Amino acid sequence: MPTLWRCCDVGEVAGDREAMTGFRSVLREYLDERVRPQVSAAEQARRLPWQIVRQLGELGYLSVGLPGEHGGGLGKVGDFVLIEELARVWGSLAMAVMSSAIIPARLCLESGSTGLWERHGQRAARGEVPAAFALTEMDAGSDAGALVTVAEAAPGGGWRLNGHKAYVTCGADAGFGIVGAKLESPDAREIGLFLVAGNPMPWRVSRRHDMDCHRAVDVVDVALSGVKVDAAARLDSEHKNIWRSLAGERILSTALAVGLAQGALDAGTRYASQRHQFGRPIGSFGEILRMLADSEAEVSAARALGMQAAVDWDAGDHGALGPSRAKLFATEVAVRVTERAQHVHGGYGQMSEFDVGRFARDARMGPVGGGVSEIQARIVARAIGLPVPGRPGGRPGRDRRLPGAGGRKIT
Incomplete structure (x- = not known):
């Protein structure tokens, strides 16, 4: 082909x-x-x-x-x-x-x-x-440092993986998976990435999720019990690689949000041009016109932020600010734009034969998946100089103290 x-x-x-x-x-x-x-x-x-x-x-x-x-x-x-x-x-x-x-x-x-x-x-x-990227756990979502899945050195070489992973996309049918795990102990700071493969896969699907968004995608939880992998199956040579991969994922999440918003905007514009009330297209009414015009401006701005983050990435800037800023803005734009487009459709927006409802459902995952909006906001806030405290939960982070309060830590 x-x-x-x-x-x-x-x-x-x-x-x-x-x-x-x-x-x-x-x-x-x-x-x-x-x-x-x-x-x-x-x-x-x-x-x-x-x-x-x-x-x-x-x-x-x-x-x-x-x-x-x-x-x-x-x-x-x-x-x-x-x-x-x-x-x-x-x-x-x-x-x-x-x-x-x-x-x-x-x-x-x-x-x-x-x-x-x-x-x-x-x-x-x-x-x-299909392949699968298994990082998230039930108690380690936005806080990836809280992983408890462990990779222990196996006698004779290689590693043994033990733990549970949540919300693994395409995990049930995966030909191989990449698993994030703490090295040797849940209290360790270093996280490694390990490739797990087999036919059948050596992990066990412990739960299938009935998702309201992205309904055609298989999302499962998986359990790993003494899964043996070779020494060569460790993908990351440096601890920082996992954080870089998460930043890169946020650029792709931005693109997904922009696409959903554009699809909904296209559908809303078509409908507003074709649907007539009071003798004229509803898109000629100021209320509808403004909703769609504002949406177009927001989608274009979100795309520009995402594309700039991608351009910078290709130029060697793999920092967190650009991807987080783009994801924060674009995923919330997508929620607003898809809901407006659904509203423009009136009652038809609630019917399954119209695509706009699907766009709205899928968009609501954006501010949650790949790092919630609140975490992205913290990254942006720290970058512009706000006194953002270190990592929640007492794990290592930048120690900031409240001026004029006897050195009391911000919590």
Whole structure:
């Protein structure tokens, strides 16, 4: 099957990071023609046909953000455009591609292990199998440092993993998974990333979640009991890699939010142009007009913040501020814009045959998943110089004391 996006001049596309017009246009046409007709049935069945992801991989879309020698060359900006356009059509597909293809493939490649990349990372980048990123736990969501899953050195080499992971996207059907675990003890500071694979997978699905958002995506909890992995299965060579991967994920979460908001805005604009009341389109009334105009401005601003974070990332700035600022703004914009579009639809906005309700449901996950808005706000606030206290819960962090209060710590 031909690689559709390669019909664009890669050098020209990569050079125009803000627009990527050719790449976006080819991808949008493909999604509208091949994917959009399948969305409604898959959402009702609560099952994403993995063949859709596999076809995206065959066409080269899942690897656009990887280095050129691995079939990409468009960097984080390319991934941003990909996820935005997927979400504009189908949020569940964007979530699956982000969580089960882009992130695992990138982690395998950045591990520096040729074996892990060739055996596992390439398969994720081609969409051959779902992969899973298992970090969150029931008591370790926004506070990733509170993980209690442990990787203990095994006799004779390698590691044994014990613990439970929550809200693992595509975890039930994963061909491999990447697990975050404390090294040796739950009280340890260092977190490692370990690749777990097998047929069947050596983890056990302990719970399936019935999600209100992203209904076609499989989300489960998994248990690991003495799961043995080789020494070479540790992906991260430095503790900081896990925090960098979380910052990169927030850029993709921004793209997903922008896509959902744009899809809802498109639907609301069409409906407001076609629906007539009192002898004219409802979009000509000031109340509706202002809602949609404000929405367009907010979506454009969110996209600009996200694209700038992606551009900076590709230029080597892997700090937390840009991704957190973009995610904070874009995910909350998506909630407002999708709810406005749903309101524009009136009663039809509550009916399943209209896409706008799905956009609104999916958008509500944005301020929660990948780091809640309150955590993003703390990161931004600290960056602009506000006296933000260190990590909650007494774990290591920057020690700030309240001036003029006898050195009393801020809590």
